[in-house]
Amino acid sequence: MRFIIVRSLLCMEDCPEWISAEGRITSDTPAQLRKVLKKIGDRKLPVVFQSEGGEVDAAYAMGRMIRKAGLETAVGGTRLKDCPADDALCAAAIAKDGSSAGVTYSDGAYCFSACPLAFAGGTSRVSSQWAFIGVHQITTVYNKVRISYRIEYKIVNGKKQEISRKEVGRKAVGQSSSTKLGKKATAALTTYLKEMGVSGDLIALMMSTAPDRITIVPPADALRMGLNTDMLAYNEWPGMPLCMPGAAADAVCHSRSAVDALARAAAASDKLPTPHSMDFLLMYHGNCQEECTQWISAEGDIAPDTPARLKAILKTLGDRKLPIVLQSNGGDMDAAFAMGRMIRAAGLETSVGRTRLPNCPTLNPRCKASMAKSGPTGGEVSAGGAYCLSTCTLVLMSGTPRIIGYSDIGFARPTAAEATKFFAYVDEMGVNTESFKTMMLATPIERKDIPRAQALELGIVNGIIPYGDEPGDRLCGPDAKESLQCPGKAAAEIVPATASN
Secondary structure, three states, X not given: OEEEEEEEOOOOOOOOEEEEEEOOEOOOHHHHHHHHHXXXXXXXXXXXXXXXXXXXXXXXHXXXXXXXXXXXXXXXXXXXXXXXXXXXXOHHHOOOOOEEEEEEEOOOOEEEOOHHHHHOOOOOEEEOOOOEEEEOOOOEEEEEEEEEEEEEEEEEOOEEEEEEEEEEEEEEEEEEEEOOOOHHHHHHHHHHHHHHOOOOHHHHHHHOOOOOOOEEOOHHHHHHHOOOOEEOOOOOXXXXXXXXXXXXXXXXXXXHHHHHHHHHHOOOOOOOOOOOEOEXXXXXXXXXXXXXXXXXXXXXXXXXXXXXXXXXXXXXXXXOOOOEEEEEOOEOHXXXXXXXXXXHHHOOOXXXXXXXXXXXXXXXXXXXXXXXXXXXXXXXXXXXXXEEOOOHHHHHOOOOOEEEOOOEEEEEOOOOOOHHHHHHHHHHXXXXXXXXXXXXXXXXXXXEEOOHHHHHHHOOOOEEOOOOOOOOOOOOOOOOOOOOOOOOHHHOOOOHHHOOO
């Protein structure tokens, strides 16, 4: 792994700096990091990781160093100024003192294998929906060595007694490896994750993936387990420091509104928001005196009275066809059927996304204090970290169109009593019922996450949100104004073939 201190090119003065950490983690990587930390002194520079992984013990040491220094971490790649595309960290761009200027990016950046363990050391840990955190089993490698000794004995009372032993040769005779964690290794991993504030659920995810494969941790799970503390918004980039309470309006930092709101709320409550029945908010983003996007944010559990709430807000819209952006763990199946049929009859678009209102804490991004008393509420929406699970997927599949970005969707197998009406509804929505049944029968677990490519193949969704766009943006027709915010303008027809897992 190579460490470079980089200064942002995206501002004129007081520009953020970060430590670019890219490459494989080896046994000497902690020593290299220690030198960089000594060099920066008391400066709190974020560490931006892009790595395929490496040695676990070295990753533990790095994470503890980062935590002790009070540094933030992010997943992202770095491109240095004037470097060619195939050598983004070219030596020519690095000054003699080891510093440089450049930019970071999220799209396609990765932190795999042992890298998430080092990443976990950050006091704030962020990535975007376009970056990937991946884990797999820890592999322990054992080196077999044949050691030869010269031993001298003497006979005492008829018995041979060793009087000296000297090593005279040592030869490597092979290696063996194991993915089974012993008690000592398990205790070390468990202790480390607890120390970093990360849930032990990560261990089960790691151990369920063969060492020659990588399981990508969905943003929602990364947040739930504490591996991520937040997701970067569309206009934030890796290496941006976390906004401190009272930060200047022009300060370059991320999660401004969340930090300010958390500071105000800290004395009032330390409780997580409790689950609630789904509510609907009419949202806007942009300047509605000129142009803005609007959507209906639908978040919470689906309850028996949820269809009535949906009907009420649709009635206020009249003939306007606004997208419905869902985030839900599911709930009442019959209510989901009713919602889906209502949405299909109205010809509305559905997607999955999480809505954030200004001045709300990270743990309660749709806080009531920021909701408008009348009319639409201003805010932003993103696919990263969002989820639509269980019966929420039944609502999602009713959209015309129905699209998804880097969010999680999944279903729960219906009971025998529910199966007939469940598959009748699925067929009504145009989903490939036979393939859906086959997939469910092959799945022994209660809930299954559905990859985007499979969701497209089945017809659960019929489009992918293009890079750079977010849920709730309008789908544009050929007559759309060029300046209107919408995915891909007129050229953005839904093209399932572009999906990838």
